[in-house]
Amino acid sequence: MTTTQSVMDRPAESAPAALADTAMTDTAIADAGVMAGLMEAAAQLRPLVAQRARQTEIDRRVSAEVTGLLRDAGLYRVVQPKRFGGHELSLESLRRLAFELGQGCTSTGWCYGLSAAASWVLGMFPAEAQHDVWGQSPDVLIASCIAPTGKATPVDGGFRLQGRWSFGSNCDNAQWLSLGAMIEQEEGKPPRPVFLLVPQGEYRIVDTWHTVGLAGTGSKDIAIEDAVFVPAHRTVSFAEVLEQEAPGAHLHASPIYRLPFLSGFPPLLANPAVAALRGALDEFIASVAARATRGAFAGGGQSIAQFGHVQSAVARGEAAVDAAQLILQRDLQLATDLAAAGTRLSAAQRITLRRGHAYAVQLCVEGINGLYDVVGGTGIQLDSGIQRAWRDINAVAHHISVNWQAVSTMYGQMRLGLPPRGQY
Known part of the structure; x- marks a missing residue:
């Protein structure tokens, strides 16, 4: 049986020969240990982040207190170059950490992810610029x-x-x-x-x-x-960071500084929507599904969990989280592997990655809209995490970089043999 290779297929030569070794390198083992510690710190901070979610909305910013806790835990250093005190881990590591925090508060996850990603971008600047920013302290935000x-x-x-x-x-x-x-x-x-x-x-x-x-x-x-x-x-x-030619790209060992900007940054914009849906589903199952219906509704007195349309909404939301995470993980890994191999991503590959980023958000929009439709009257309360996720996810979808209507046409144009119009 033969298959047609898609534009997303990873070329056989994309992995360096050294990667054939099955044993983990000392660096990989150390990085895994660092990541485990960061994930534990993020998990410990998530309840506080969730507790502060409503106040964060009222304040219209993430507090200096929460920011300080994230900074003290070393979370902002995840993709910061090692020579400037960072951990120099992968963008997927950053995505996972932001996903953990974002389940408690979308706004906190958004701000953390983007400020940490700004350290990744700074790693592409000339060395002197990096010294200007981090020379006095590696904890600059x-x-x-x-x-x-x-x-x-x-x-x-x-x-x-x-x-x-x-x-x-x-x-x-x-x-x-x-x-x-x-x-x-x-x-x-x-x-x-x-x-x-x-x-x-x-x-x-x-x-x-x-x-x-x-x-x-x-x-x-x-x-x-x-x-x-x-x-x-x-x-x-912009051309340098889009085309893998940034002056700082070869100052550091990690291939992430050779990633095209629009292959690495949009997944971090999409990620808060996935985290928000995950948090909303958990809240719904824990505190809403068992609640009995009231009033004249058909089947009054039963738990909400007994209704088929509620069960389907939960299933759709769970599937959306799984699918969106798989898309973002796959796309970040592909881009990183190609950069590590010294391969320049083709226009077709970059446009296909852009499609995945936007579609992950579209899945979350559909998932949260379905969940909000069945949450009932309690869902309109401002302290409900489910309605907050509904507003936040739909807000993420308005960002031009992950808006399905804006990005999908570019992919369709490419596949239909038309000149793609957009940034990739």
Whole structure:
């Protein structure tokens, strides 16, 4: 029997010959031990994170207290380069840790995942930029505004940066920001998008974050009205991080710094939706399913768990969590394996990865909508984790990087032989 190779199939030559050894290396054993300790710390913190979930929404940010506990546990260092005090583990390790925390509070899981991921991106910057940020302390936190809505004007030694940015998740707890901007080029050439690093004190946080979902992420606006100077070494171009050519990529042993940005970052945007659905299902089964129906409803007096449509909603939600996690795990592993082998991901592979990221979120939207439909009147209470997950998951689905309507067309265009329109 013969099969047709899909664009996601891993080429036989993608694994280095050294990986044929069955014995784990000393480094792998040590990394496994570090990860076990981090997972234990995250599991111990999850009840507190869950207890604070409602207050986090009210405060519209993750508290300094919770942030400090995560920092003290070393959780933010998971994908930070080892030479700067980090653990330099995989993006899948980060996804798992954020999944653990996100079951208790989606906003906390979102902020943790994105700020930890910002250390991964910083590992792609020039070495001097990494020294600027981590030289004094390995526990510096970074937030980011990815969209290049700022303007960077070239000057001697660097750029003058000004502008306004949206969605600065976890900016209240950060000491540095990574901001997207456009650099004007000579006549006839389009502007060039870049990331620039700016320290606390050179930007202003504008309190604009009043939202129906992800309310505790503190994703406020960032403003720089009077242009600030950014040295050239504190920049990296979008093209470099998209095309596996970042200047910092070969400074560190791990292949994660050679991953295309849009193959590694969107899974971490999708992950909070999966964690939220997992937490909502557990809450539903523990505290709602056994509750008896009341009023004139047919079958009144029975437990909610007795109804077939409730059973189906639980099954659909559980299947969505399983399927979404498998997609994200597979896609992160594929991208990492190819990067480790020195293989440049093809356009078809990157677009297919983008499809998986968005579809994982779409599965969670369908799963939580089905669960919320059967939760009953208690589900409209603001202290219900199920309705919070319903709002949060639907909010995640509005992010352009994991929005099914925005991303799926790009994949369809590719498969139908049309020029794909979008970022990948």
